[in-house]
Amino acid sequence: MAMLKGRRVVLGVTGSIAAYKSAHLVRELVKAGADVRVVMTPGAQEFISPLTLGTLSGHPVSSELTEDRAAGTWTDHVELGLWGDVVLVAPATAHTISGMAEGRGDSLLLTVLLSAKCPVIVAPAMDRDMFSHPATQSNLQRLRDRGVHVIEPDEGELASGLQGKGRLAEPERIRTELSDWFVQRSPLLGYHGLMTVGPTHEPIDAVRFIGNRSSGRQGLAIALELAKRGMTLDLIAGPIHLNFDHPAIRRVNVETALDMEAASLSAIKEHLPDVIIGTAAVADVRPSAPLSGKASKKDLPSSIELTQNPDVLLGMTSLVPSACLKVGFALADDDGLEAALRKKDTKGCDMIVLNSLADKGAGFGHTTNQVRFVYGPDRIDSFELKTKEAVASDLADVIQSRLSQRPPLT
Numbered sequence: 001m002a003m004l005k006g007r008r009v010v011l012g013v014t015g016s017i018a019a020y021k022s023a024h025l026v027r028e029l030v031k032a033g034a035d036v037r038v039v040m041t042p043g044a045q046e047f048i049s050p051l052t053l054g055t056l057s058g059h060p061v062s063s064e065l066t067e068d069r070a071a072g073t074w075t076d077h078v079e080l081g082l083w084g085d086v087v088l089v090a091p092a093t094a095h096t097i098s099g100m101a102e103g104r105g106d107s108l109l110l111t112v113l114l115s116a117k118c119p120v121i122v123a124p125a126m127d128r129d130m131f132s133h134p135a136t137q138s139n140l141q142r143l144r145d146r147g148v149h150v151i152e153p154d155e156g157e158l159a160s161g162l163q164g165k166g167r168l169a170e171p172e173r174i175r176t177e178l179s180d181w182f183v184q185r186s187p188l189l190g191y192h193g194l195m196t197v198g199p200t201h202e203p204i205d206a207v208r209f210i211g212n213r214s215s216g217r218q219g220l221a222i223a224l225e226l227a228k229r230g231m232t233l234d235l236i237a238g239p240i241h242l243n244f245d246h247p248a249i250r251r252v253n254v255e256t257a258l259d260m261e262a263a264s265l266s267a268i269k270e271h272l273p274d275v276i277i278g279t280a281a282v283a284d285v286r287p288s289a290p291l292s293g294k295a296s297k298k299d300l301p302s303s304i305e306l307t308q309n310p311d312v313l314l315g316m317t318s319l320v321p322s323a324c325l326k327v328g329f330a331l332a333d334d335d336g337l338e339a340a341l342r343k344k345d346t347k348g349c350d351m352i353v354l355n356s357l358a359d360k361g362a363g364f365g366h367t368t369n370q371v372r373f374v375y376g377p378d379r380i381d382s383f384e385l386k387t388k389e390a391v392a393s394d395l396a397d398v399i400q401s402r403l404s405q406r407p408p409l410t
Helices: 017-031 042-046 048-057 075-085 095-100 108-115 129-134 134-145 170-183 217-228 258-271 311-315 336-347 388-405
Strands: 008-013 035-040 066-068 085-093 120-124 154-159 163-167 190-196 232-237 250-255 277-280 283-287 306-308 327-331 349-355 371-378 379-380
Touching: 008 017, 008 075, 008 250, 017 035, 017 048, 017 085, 017 170, 035 048, 035 108, 042 095, 048 327, 066 349, 075 108, 075 349, 085 095, 085 108, 085 170, 095 108, 095 120, 095 134, 095 379, 129 134, 129 163, 129 327, 134 349, 190 217, 190 311, 217 232, 217 250, 217 388, 258 311, 277 311, 277 388, 311 327, 327 336, 327 388, 336 349, 336 371, 371 388
Parallel strands: 008 035, 008 085, 085 120, 190 232, 190 277, 232 250, 277 327, 327 349
Antiparallel strands: 154 163, 283 306, 349 371, 371 379
16 A cells, blocks of 8 residues: 555546445545545535545545636636546546546536546446446447556446446455556656755754755655655655655654764665665764853854865765766756766766756745756756756656666665
């Protein structure tokens, strides 16, 4: 079930008596760590209330194209279609399957499906003869031909009293099949990564430190995107305040550059990484002689002798074979390209992700970033301002492309 952790599932519930199982299905998905948003057809509300599914999912349920007719507000079906990692229609009635096959958009759910950029899965539920009817089977085949995955219904007693195939698959089977489906679509399964994220805090005394404003948000977004694609990671995290939980990510919390160096080198000895990603903003220097306890204001020295910190990224890249992909990060306050090229060579990296404080909305303290992927003086990919999650996806595409050319190192 680990593959469902952090997955965004748009659950479409249609007007089948089997809609009562949707409550159980939502609970199964949420327990497995998925983030679920429910879209109901009007017919589905005849069998189960939006309040039930909204309470279980933790999100408001969407059902109408207009949220408030008097106010003129509408439900953003495009946003729902872009948000999901998958749209799962369970139960899927013959009517909805027909609408999907024909490309109709006469319900909110069908418009979400037309807008969705993510894959679609349907779990049919209907009476025996409806399911076996040539029209239904033809529509299901049309969906399969478009890449829609079909979770076959169970056989057994149906609401009509007939025996046969048409019962909605039990929620546990849908959850398991969805998890297995994600495994099959996980291109980085079997690969291992090592990442550093966040700042380091170098103590002046027990409460004061030298540090920087790195939040670790970009690094965490990259780690979660790679984990979503099947990679396992050792994440060496400086003092950051962003919480997350993913079974494929082993987080080691550190404070100082020396701590980060020790934890990184220990991780390499334990598990040779296929990729190293150094997003951490490691402090360049540390106080040579930190004061014990909390120094009073009058006891603070007028000057602090500083010692150079170890180069954590170089220490990691020097220990791994050339087959390991090595990605560094560089933050500039100007164009920064020459510095990024120097860093690529001196740190032994294959590429540098460069951003600049001169770009509005980029760098520390923002949910967005604007980056360049620097591979060499004649190969630089530039991107517009994006969310840090979108930047993470762009970098994961590069990593996936590079690693797919060889098997995992261990």
